[in-house]
Amino acid sequence: MKERLGILLEQALGSAFSAGHLRSETLPSIVLETPRIAAHGDYSTNIAMTMAAGQKTAPQAIAKIIIDHIDDSEHLISKTEIAGPGFINFFIAQNKWYEILKTVHDLGNAYGTSRIGVGKRVQVEFVSANPTGPLHVGHGRCAAVGDTLAAILKATGYEVEKEYYVNDSGRQIKTLGQSVLLRYREILGETIAFPADGYRGDYIKDLAQEVVANEGDRLQELSDGEAVGLCAKFAAQEILAGIRRDLEAFGVTFDEWFSEESLYDSAAVESVIQDLKNRDIIYEHDGALWFRTQDFGDEKDRVVVRTNGVTTYFASDIAYHKNKFERRFDRIIDIWGADHHGYVARVSASIEALGYDKDQCQIILVQLVNLLRDGKPVTMSTREGEFVTLKEVVDEVGRDASRFLFLLRHYDSPLDFDLGLAKKESNENPVYYVQYVHARISNIIRKAEEQGYKDIYWHEDFPGLIDLPEEIQLIKLMARYPEVVTQSALLMEPHRVAFYLRELAAAFHAYYHDRSKHKVVSDEARLSAARLYLVSAIRIIIRNGLSLMAVSAPENM
RNA sequence: GCGCCUGUAGCUCAGUUGGAUAGAGCAACGGACUUCUAAUCCGUAGGUCGCAGGUUCGAAUCCUGCCAGGCGUACCA
Numbered sequence: 001m002k003e004r005l006g007i008l009l010e011q012a013l014g015s016a017f018s019a020g021h022l023r024s025e026t027l028p029s030i031v032l033e034t035p036r037i038a039a040h041g042d043y044s045t046n047i048a049m050t051m052a053a054g055q056k057t058a059p060q061a062i063a064k065i066i067i068d069h070i071d072d073s074e075h076l077i078s079k080t081e082i083a084g085p086g087f088i089n090f091f092i093a094q095n096k097w098y099e100i101l102k103t104v105h106d107l108g109n110a111y112g113t114s115r116i117g118v119g120k121r122v123q124v125e126f127v128s129a130n131p132t133g134p135l136h137v138g139h140g141r142c143a144a145v146g147d148t149l150a151a152i153l154k155a156t157g158y159e160v161e162k163e164y165y166v167n168d169s170g171r172q173i174k175t176l177g178q179s180v181l182l183r184y185r186e187i188l189g190e191t192i193a194f195p196a197d198g199y200r201g202d203y204i205k206d207l208a209q210e211v212v213a214n215e216g217d218r219l220q221e222l223s224d225g226e227a228v229g230l231c232a233k234f235a236a237q238e239i240l241a242g243i244r245r246d247l248e249a250f251g252v253t254f255d256e257w258f259s260e261e262s263l264y265d266s267a268a269v270e271s272v273i274q275d276l277k278n279r280d281i282i283y284e285h286d287g288a289l290w291f292r293t294q295d296f297g298d299e300k301d302r303v304v305v306r307t308n309g310v311t312t313y314f315a316s317d318i319a320y321h322k323n324k325f326e327r328r329f330d331r332i333i334d335i336w337g338a339d340h341h342g343y344v345a346r347v348s349a350s351i352e353a354l355g356y357d358k359d360q361c362q363i364i365l366v367q368l369v370n371l372l373r374d375g376k377p378v379t380m381s382t383r384e385g386e387f388v389t390l391k392e393v394v395d396e397v398g399r400d401a402s403r404f405l406f407l408l409r410h411y412d413s414p415l416d417f418d419l420g421l422a423k424k425e426s427n428e429n430p431v432y433y434v435q436y437v438h439a440r441i442s443n444i445i446r447k448a449e450e451q452g453y454k455d456i457y458w459h460e461d462f463p464g465l466i467d468l469p470e471e472i473q474l475i476k477l478m479a480r481y482p483e484v485v486t487q488s489a490l491l492m493e494p495h496r497v498a499f500y501l502r503e504l505a506a507a508f509h510a511y512y513h514d515r516s517k518h519k520v521v522s523d524e525a526r527l528s529a530a531r532l533y534l535v536s537a538i539r540i541i542i543r544n545g546l547s548l549m550a551v552s553a554p555e556n557m
Numbered sequence: 558g559c560g561c562c563u564g565u566a567g568c569u570c571a572g573u574u575g576g577a578u579a580g581a582g583c584a585a586c587g588g589a590c591u592u593c594u595a596a597u598c599c600g601u602a603g604g605u606c607g608c609a610g611g612u613u614c615g616a617a618u619c620c621u622g623c624c625a626g627g628c629g630u631a632c633c634a
Contacts, residue, residue: 306632
């Protein structure tokens with residue numbers, strides 16, 4: 001609807017230009033919005049005001065010229081008015097709204113999809129937690145945001161690839177191996193001194209137990225280096241498998257699990273460092289190798305290879321992002337926890353230094369999850385083994401409820417996650433409010449079937465039957481769904497879908513509740529058929545929206 | 558100190574990329590189930606949009622400066 005009106009406006013501007021009624025200038029971008037207040041029309045544009053300066057004419061006069069040039073041969077518009085300082089308000093002819101209803105039914109699962117991303121490949125990388133311990137709630141938030149954003153981008157036509165970057169190399173993996181080996185020796189009867197920087201969680205002991213079961217005391221005969229290596233490899237694999245399971249239980253899957261180690265195996269890290277050294281972007285200082293990130297907007301230069309010859313995490317990240325660009329994505333989206341924000345400048349500096357367009361790589365920082373238990377903060381540390389895992393939350397609160405909770409917030413704002421409230425919230429969670437709409441409509445449709453309404457179909461009588469203001473209101477709300485999906489994609493803000501669904505659900509519940517006025521299945525066959533058509537359209541949208549979030553749409557509750 | 562994010566109703570948060578009279582949920586108070594499911598609905602109350610300037614037809618939104626909170630500021634990841 002908005003699109004069609006936009007086209008009319010564009011044509012009107014064009015014809016006003018060619019008729020010489022407006023001085024020609026570059027076509028301004030037309031912004032149509034749904035006014036907050038119904039009296040301001042169905043759509044409103046500020047175009048006359050934004051053009052006023054360039055035209056050197058009063059906005060009201062420009063508005064009048066534009067309106068005069070609108071060629072509305074389809075009678076889409078029932079009324080236009082110039083209001084306030086120069087808004088043009090459009091009122092859509094009521095009979096045109098029914099076309100939306102038909103569109104929803106015709107498109108079904110595809111209602112809300114668009115083609116703005118067609119032909120473009122985008123990669124979304126998210127979670128990417130080190131395989132040194134299970135995922136915690138913070139990772140869950142990133143997972144929900146990343147997975148839903150990927151689904152939204154897909155719905156707008158992008159070819160989307162979801163990727164998990166596995167940090168299976170470097171010091172933290174070695175520390176993991178050492179921690180497991182120590183617990184292993186402990187089980188075999190040795191007294192050990194556990195180092196301060198070791199991983200202390202119980203899962204380390206479980207892993208050590210498994211090593212004992214698989215290998216017996218064989219590791220005792222190996223050198224420390226070999227034993228640590230074995231333990232590290234085994235532990236990382238096991239933990240990663242667990243991460244994968246937990247994510248699947250949370251409804252998140254990836255197309256690609258990209259190994260950091262593979263960048264070393266293929267010498268990609270080595271060669272990019274060599275390349276940058278040749279170009280004097282990496283230089284030696286105090287025995288270490290430094291990247292001139294400062295020349296590309298970072299606040300200081302960063303170490304790539306330490307004095308002891310070991311590469312930093314940043315080194316493989318340079319090679320990793322180079323690899324991403326080599327895979328020829330049109331867009332690359334990295335989703336990180338906000339605690340990594342210090343990394344943004346250096347990564348985008350490295351992208352620029354390699355000669356790529358840094359704007360092609362967008363980094364979303366998801367604010368941290370503050371974990372509370374009955375109002376009191378719970379400290380989380382993987383190393384100390386004190387944390388609440390994603391699995392625990394999913395098991396306790398449920399996948400639907402926890403996903404919805406994470407998505408009911410802009411990723412920019414920190415989230416307090418209270419475990420004491422989580423259980424309670426699983427009953428009061430807004431997700432049930434939305435799902436309940438789906439269950440209620442499903443129930444209506446079941447009941448209708450029992451009474452002989454076999455099919456849900458359109459009939460040209462319907463406009464006369466569905467004409468209450470609240471019914472038109474519902475259709476107008478349905479018309480907005482595709483705009484919401486498009487906006488979420490453009491702004492990369494998945495929470496918009498969740499908020500929209502809540503709004504649609506509220507409108508439906510209110511409508512549904514007044515049974516005396518709005519009963520769907522009644523004695524009047526034609527009215528019933530018409531209302532069935534209306535509410536089943538709502539069900540389609542609820543289902544589509546929930547499916548973007550990978551939240552289930554139950555038939556019964 | 559410097560950098561990033563945030564400050565909107567008692568609490569948790571939206572706010573259509575600068576629009577017209579700032580909105581939900583929870584909590585509080587008062588109502589609605591012989592009806593297609595009350596996990597629901599209706600109503601009341603609740604606001605100097607952190608503070609102060611600036612930009613303009615117009616600011617919660619943009620700019621500057623303060624104040625407060627979170628995170629970061631490693632040859633850790």
